[in-house]
Amino acid sequence: MSKMERNGAPKHDVALARRPPMPGKATILAMGKAFPSQLIPQECLVEGYFRDTKCQDLAIKEKLERLCKTTTVKTRYTVMSKEILEKYPELATEGSPTIKQRLEIANPAVLQMAMEASLACIEEWGRPVGDITHIVYVSSSEIRLPGGDLYLASQLGLRSDVGRIMLYFLGCYGGVTGLRVAKDIAENNPGSRVLLTTSETTILGFRPPSKARPYDLVGAALFGDGAAAVIVGTDPIPGKECPFxxxxxxxxxxxxxxxxxxxxxxxxxxxxxxxxxxxxxxxxxxxxxxxxxxxxxxxxxxxxxxxxxxxxxxxxxxxxxxxxxxxxxxxxxxxxxxxxxxxxxxxxxxxxxxxxxxxxxxxxxxxxxxxxxxxxxxxxxxxxxxxxx
Missing domain, CATH: 3.40.47.10 (Thiolase/Chalcone synthase)
Structure with missing residues (x-):
């Protein structure tokens, strides 16, 4: 597995907000993010994708080249690597039943990114992990029981009685859903501090290009991997927390x-x-x-x-x-x-x-x-x- 690159938001000095928050309203107190170490410039994607999938169809290649230009994407991070394809060559074989292999890659990858993003967020927040009362975990990229929420809480060293919520397979609106859920928790539990973490990888959707599945090309041209985390709470503590x-x-x-x-x-x-x-x-x-x-x-x-x-x-x-x-x-x-x-x-x-x-x-x-x-x-x-x- 590629080593993940921790890339948290810059540390901010604790200071008074320009505008005071409304009493009892949820605020974002800190942010963090993390990515896989492999960064792909968009201009290099097409050649690499067709080499990795061993596709020889020039018409499909030309279509992907056009899509890569229209997406406006310049760079993306990805968990997929040459080492993974060498270990799991069946991922690049059309029609292969590979859900077991994909989950072997995706489950630890999203957890590792989630850990990095959460640690960056907690560092910016500046308070002990034991002060986190709830965790909301969002992912459309892993499948297991127990879910990533428990693994994340355990590896972060959160309290065993931390309130956990797992939001699976919401897709692109999942981050804002997580914010809404964290907001509701914070406002209904005075003094609580909610860690919201999202983590996604395209491993489950990676496959060789096909004329029968044109959306796969859109995904190849548009989607990337990464994680993010925020801490949400009401009534920030003056001198200790900096709501923004x-x-x-x-x-x-x-x-x-x-x-x-x-x-x-x-x-x-x-x-x-x-x-x-x-x-x-x-x-x-x-x-x-x-x-x-x-x-x-x-x-x-x-x-x-x-x-x-x-x-x-x-x-x-x-x-x-x-x-x-x-x-x-x-x-x-x-x-x-x-x-x-x-x-x-x-x-x-x-x-x-x-x-x-x-x-x-x-x-x-x-x-x-x-x-x-x-x-x-x-x-x-x-x-x-x-x-x-």
Whole structure:
């Protein structure tokens, strides 16, 4: 297994927030992230992918080259390596039943990344691990009993009575779902501190390219691996904790009749995905009403008066959102930057966006209110009205 690269958010001095948090409202107190050590520049992906899968189809190769350009991704991290393919050559063989082998790789890989991200987050937080009262673990990349939540809690040295919640197979909206769950826990358990960790790898979906499965090429051009962690709690302790974002109000909504637009199935070969071409259009048709539902909680009416932390599922979704809401181009800059630097890392990506947003707001100041948004299977919308502190 490749050694994971710990890449936590920079250490911040404990200081008073610019804006005090509202009493009893959940806040984000620290962040961390981690990645596999293997970084792949997008311009090197096609040759490596076709070499590893032994595909000779030039038409498929040309299509992947076009997709790699349109995704806007520049770099991605990946667990998959030459060493893994040498040990498990059947992963590159069409039709091979390899779910056992994939889980042998994925289960420890996501745990290792989750550990690194959690440790980086706890280090930034600056308090003992024994002060963590709850853990929320999110992953669409591992399958086992007990789940990664127990392994993570044990390896971090958390208390044996820590409250654990495991969120499996939510896909791209899982990070915001985890934030909503952590928010509810923190606000209903005064004094609690919730560690939310997400970890994802594309191992379960890796396979040789095929004309019969065009979405595999989209996945190869777009998705990456990594982990992220945040600590959530209410009423931060002055002098000990530095909140930087308040989770003010959360909403989840599914779009009736769209459950087949994003379709993922677990088989003997791993996870097979089908992505409907109408996904960006479905989001475009419903996003304005969804955002207004969140904004009305703070009496907000103008989209450009907010900052935007949007999960970058792909450039088409970001472009549709920007056009529909008539957002100024800079409003989605943090989302585009996260997509460019990491690709779509499923549930984790929203935290990479939020980290860029944190630094942007700290450097330039700016809007008090913003929205954190993610979209995934269902079609499910997850949104949180957030407040910069």
């Amino acid at each position: 974002m308040e989770l003010n109000h959360a909403v989840q909504q599914f779009l009736p009749g769209t459950h087949n637009v994003i379709d993922g199935r677990l088989s003997e070969e791993g996870i097979n995905f089908k992505l409907g071409r109408d996904l960006p259009a479905k989001i475009e048709e419903n996003i304005e009403e969804f955002c207004k539902k969140l904004m009305e909680k703070a009496g907000l009416v103008e989209f450009n008066d907010l900052f935007w932390a949007v999960h970058p599922g792909g450039p088409a979704i970001l472009n549709r959102l920007e056009s529909t809401l008539k957002l100024r181009s800079e409003k989605l800059e943090c989302s585009r930057r996260a997509l460019m630097d990491y690709g779509n890392v499923s549930s984790n990506t929203i935290f990479y966006v939020m980290e860029y947003m944190r630094e942007e707001l700290k450097r330039k100041g700016g809007e008090e209110w913003g929205l954190a948004l993610a979209f995934g299977p269902g079609i499910t919308f997850e949104g949180i009205l957030i407040r910069s502190l």
